[in-house]
Amino acid sequence: MEYPRQIFCGPWKTGHCQGIAVDKSKGFIYYSFTTALIKTDFSGHVIGSVGGLLGHLGCIDFHEADGRVYGSLEYKNDEIGQGILARVSPDARIRNAFYIAIFDVDKIDRMDMDALKDGVMRAVYLKDVADDYLAPGHRYGCSGIDGTGFGPMFGCAPDSKEYLFVAYGIYSDNSRTDNDYQILLAYDTRDWDTLAQPLFQEAPHSSGPEAPMARLFVYTGNTTYGVQNLEYDAFTRQWFMAVYPGKKPEFANPSLFAIDGSIAPEMRPLKGLESSGLCLTLSGNGMAGWNFKWGATGLCALGDGYYMISHEQKGPEGDASQVCLYRYDGQSPFVEA
Numbered sequence: 001m002e003y004p005r006q007i008f009c010g011p012w013k014t015g016h017c018q019g020i021a022v023d024k025s026k027g028f029i030y031y032s033f034t035t036a037l038i039k040t041d042f043s044g045h046v047i048g049s050v051g052g053l054l055g056h057l058g059c060i061d062f063h064e065a066d067g068r069v070y071g072s073l074e075y076k077n078d079e080i081g082q083g084i085l086a087r088v089s090p091d092a093r094i095r096n097a098f099y100i101a102i103f104d105v106d107k108i109d110r111m112d113m114d115a116l117k118d119g120v121m122r123a124v125y126l127k128d129v130a131d132d133y134l135a136p137g138h139r140y141g142c143s144g145i146d147g148t149g150f151g152p153m154f155g156c157a158p159d160s161k162e163y164l165f166v167a168y169g170i171y172s173d174n175s176r177t178d179n180d181y182q183i184l185l186a187y188d189t190r191d192w193d194t195l196a197q198p199l200f201q202e203a204p205h206s207s208g209p210e211a212p213m214a215r216l217f218v219y220t221g222n223t224t225y226g227v228q229n230l231e232y233d234a235f236t237r238q239w240f241m242a243v244y245p246g247k248k249p250e251f252a253n254p255s256l257f258a259i260d261g262s263i264a265p266e267m268r269p270l271k272g273l274e275s276s277g278l279c280l281t282l283s284g285n286g287m288a289g290w291n292f293k294w295g296a297t298g299l300c301a302l303g304d305g306y307y308m309i310s311h312e313q314k315g316p317e318g319d320a321s322q323v324c325l326y327r328y329d330g331q332s333p334f335v336e337a
Contacts, residue, residue, distance in 0.1 A: 018298075
């Protein structure tokens with residue numbers, strides 16, 4: 001399939017671009033602009049938009065198995081959450097809660113649809129994330145969730161069953177030693193139709209799995225707000241993690257890491273923690289990663305070594321995204337196609 005070299009979307013006044021997802025078969029691209037989901041075709045023509053969210057919609061992924069878009073959705077009363085409320089609905093009151101939002105994107109056919117009233121979104125509650133976020137000191141430095149992506153379990157064949165992997169947000173804090181891991185939760189979403197419920201934001205539900213099927217640790221050093229975008233690429237068998245660089249001087253602090261998807265998790269002692277956990281193996285440049293400028297606001301693998309990557313743009317009219325076509329060279333690791 002031939003892909004456009006560039007697609008422009010924006011400007012929007014709902015917050016900056018958090019992630020992109022691509023439906024290759026139908027030729028649609030989806031954008032998360034913090035409190036709104038935007039649907040366009042490959043020419044950049046806007047098909048529809050979904051708003052009405054009081055929380056932070058982060059990284060999104062298109063699941064080919066069911067034709068839906070999945071994304072991290074968090075409601076919290078920290079600096080980020082209060083900033084969203086101040087802009088969207090200053091009088092609203094929310095409680096801390098963390099969800100995977102599931103969008104029935106075939107229903108998105110016009111502008112300014114309401115995620116809650118127009119029946120285009122349901123949500124699944126993630127209890128483990130709430131427990132870690134609300135634990136004293138935010139266990140592991142947990143600031144919530146952001147990165148999301150579908151792919152096979154680590155160490156399994158590329159064509160094996162896919163799971164949803166959800167990455168923690170991690171607060172930046174140089175004084176701690178227990179916040180140097182990226183944390184991925186793995187979920188089997190096959191029974192989520194029974195768990196997903198409409199979301200009433202001022203009285204949010206807690207319908208969700210009792211626990212993830214796996215909790216996985218990736219030692220990278222502390223980053224600023226954890227994994228912004230998580231993406232599996234079957235072509236290289238790698239999971240890419242785009243981050244805002246950390247600030248601890250003892251680490252390389254790159255903006256992009258890759259995990260080797262061909263290596264199964266291994267139980268190891270966790271550095272800075274008095275426990276052990278299932279640990280994953282970095283690939284590419286290892287902990288040195290890459291200082292790649294883009295990816296934190298959208299990274300999507302298309303297959304055969306090609307990617308769509310968001311270039312964030314800001315201006316007086318709002319936030320926009322210029323999505324550019326890249327190919328993998330393993331060194332940069334991406335160059336514009």
